[in-house]
Amino acid sequence: MNRLLVLAFSFGYLALLFGVAYAAEHRSAGRKSLVANPYVYALSMAVYCTAWTYYGSVGRAAHQGLSFVGIYLGPAVMAPAWWLVLRKIIRVCRQQRLTSIADFISARYGKSAALGALVTVVCVLGVVPYIALQIKAISSSYEVLTISSQGVGASSTALFTAGALAAFTILFGVRSVEATERHEGVVLAVAVESLVKLLAFLLLGGFVTFRLFGGFADVFDQAAAVPALQRLFTLGGAGTSGAEWFTLLVLSMSAVLLLPRQFQVSVVENVDENHLRKAMWLFPLYMLVINLFVLPIAFGGMLRLGGRGFDADTFVLALPLATGHSWLALLTYLGGLSAASSMIIVETIALSVMMSNHLLMPLLVRGGAGQPARQRRWFAYLGQVALESRRLAVVLVLALAYGYYVVIGRQLPLVNTGLVSFAAVAQFVPAVLGGLYWKGGTRRGATLGLLAGFGVWFFTLVLPTVVGPGQLPTSILTEGVGGLSWLRPGALLGLEGLDYLSHGLFWSWFFNIGLYVGASLAWPPTALELRQADVFVDVFRRRSLAEEVAGWQGQTPLPDVRALLLGFLGKRRTDQALRAFAERFPDALPPESQDFSSQAPGTGHQALTAADPRLLTYAEKLLAGTLGPASARLLLASVAGAEEISYENVVGILKESQQLLEANRQLQKQRRQLQRLTDELQLAYGQLQALDQQKDEFLYTVTHELRTPLTSIRALAEILADNPDLEVEERERFQHTISREAERLTRLISLVLDLEKYESGQTQLDRTPVALADVVHEAADTVAQLARERGIALHLDVPASLPLLPADRDRLMQVLINLLSNAVKACPPGRAGRILVQAWPTPNALLLSVEDNGKGIALDQQNQIFDKFFQAQNQSLRKPEGSGLGLSITKKIVELHQGRIWVESAPDQGARFFVELPLVVLGNQLVAAAPQPLPLSADLTTKH
């Protein structure tokens, strides 16, 4: 194909990606994120499928059959565990503001700068060849497409590629110094590329399967007819042993979690933990679909192009080209470009952050920490350098990859380099998983394990690739290093019979895990390591900064912290961050310093206020996003002037804070209980007091009521005694009055005793079936005389046919007499009085009413009239008629019968008293059959 056309399409496609990334950033700034959904998240994770998938799977399938599937089976098997493992990593990273796998391991093991650097070196050495591979894929696919084995060399194509990708990466990947800021543009671009490579590959697969052949069955039938291909149909025949399968699974499981680019898209760029739920099945589905056509294409290639000197890795392009479909080939090429470029971009971003944070910044921070006088300017300078160093790192990574490609990589097949890369990353597995679930893992263990694993990895897996003409002598492989046979890279310590990859993985993990566990157990961890172990392992139990153990004790003046942040984050972001902090912990900042924007740094009295430990922790995390955890800690330590806190110190703080938390919880609980008790007591006290006051009032009123007749009796008795010469008539009148007043006194006393008896609950009703009509007539007889005297018309309307009432006849009589005599008293003087007594049945009760046409009762008094000595409420005003006990005794009796009494009335409209008495007594059998006394229930007796 025309070279210019291909170039135009390549750059056109890259320009399209620029557009997509730009749009995403634009939308993100406008808060309408295109990226914050699980589909984009899952698609961006598919950056896992690189050019190696695109070209290499077919290549591998052509020679080794199904074994390529292992690399995709591992992640698929692993996916359900993401909710446990990946989510925990995401949570830790978000909380600690970690932005790379190096950050993660360094932070977990005491924020060790050395460990961060080591991880970075391993990553760079392990992954750069892998990037080189992608560059190779792009350039060689370009070569295949343009069929140019002469002229402009493949290496210059590769150089252009690397340059264009470096520009893209710097533009969209390294724009902000705070690495925790997400790269929405990059993520969307990567997601789009994932779609493009999937569609292109499916299109090609469909073309091969259904156009070149007659469907799946046809491809496989034709392949089965060729013996060389037929052996690929079975796992054993293809030469893939069980051990190798297992190794592939394990390697790909670790890679999908820990490869720098996977860590970048699945952890750092994660917007929402819940997106994992969808990604957990979308991602495996993606891998299933993209692998559907691998075998048909591989067989198709072997059948059509086999023996013509084509590299199986290029079948994907060669097949459409050979059959004259150059546009399809171009599209396929773009798919491959997608796969390779997305991998390069993301991997480079991840590596550049790591290199900058773990190799460059620790050196710089250490260099400038000594001179407090120049600190502020130094910080501002560092902030700038952080960004520049990251850009520099991008160029460096791509230059390294390009260099590797030029020097070594051109001869290597895609798959092998990729797997060696995987094996390098797999060295992180013990430190990461151990760090997440085992509090005992220490910095020393992780460092030693990683060093050993990395060394063995290099020896067993890398060394053999550089053996050959002009490089290392082949004798190393056959004789062992220095002629020692146990030092053969392919059979370390005499272990033979395993394939190259399994052998390397076995020994590297053997030493890695052994030293990690052994050294962790052998040497005690430092205080900081203990604290970080706690923070990582218990991340789901920790909720906020406030619950975190305060790791800072220095007396840092507040403006210093601000100046430090200012240097790295800029004024706007610093103010914003400190304001957010002040909102969360209003108590942690002195009040006058909360207005950050108006505050001049370093003014006199400000310098005196020390920063809260929580602020230091917060600042450390903010900086960790920029510099990595180790540098951030160093930097803050230099400002805080604090010693690295001692082991005992932190263990003390840890224990103390846990005990405090527990004690606090207990106290809170007890406080709540006490509060509840107090409330109850208060209520009871209030009730008691009210009762007491009622009792007092009652007593007071009783004595008052007694005094009145007593006064008459005493006065008249004295008059009689002092005046022996009284006229007979007058003497008799006085004597008669005395005896009437004495009777009144007696009545009053028995009423009071009655009431007291009812209230104390000692009364027992003597229930018998009573005919209400009988009782009403009898009661009416007792007041008839009085009524006649006052000219009151008394009407009784109580049918004799009413059901019998289970009641105490005497008490019922008392009720009726009380109501009737009240009615008589209420009736107006003169001849207009009228009283009506009615009774009628309701479903479960009898209803009785006594109605008069007297002066009525005001609404607000209709409840009070049933209180004893109702007039007591009115202090010195006396109720005109009655003792003030009648209605309350009446009410008591009705309630003893489990009935109700109430009044309907309006002033000057008369009053109508209602009594409702139940026909069936609750908690007892029909009383007609059981005349036993009714035991009183508690609530009846305690009501007053």
Place this chain on the structure above:
Amino acid sequence: MKTPHILLVDDEPNIVMSLEFLMRKNGYQVGIARNGTEALAAIHDTLYDLVLLDVMMPDVDGYQVCRQLRESPSCAQTKVIFLSAKSQPTDVQQGYAAGADLYIPKPFSTRQLMDKIRDLLSK
């Protein structure tokens, strides 16, 4: 010296009956009111030398009657004795605060009462 004029105020007929007998026996002139309203009217109409005043009455209570009496300049010389079944210290205090000359709790000794009345009238 003219016959002292005494007003009896009580809503209890038997007490009024006994008091009326005692006053007449001692040669005083007697006026009777059976509640607060009647008492106020009586005070307004006639100049009494002494008022025997009950506290608890259905309409206007004794304290109020006493206070109104004290506000009238014409009654400046009128003595007031409370006769009340309310006998708590606060009640007594309230009675004196209303302007009473004496507060006697019920039931009272007729002899002592007559002594006190004589004392008050001779002042």
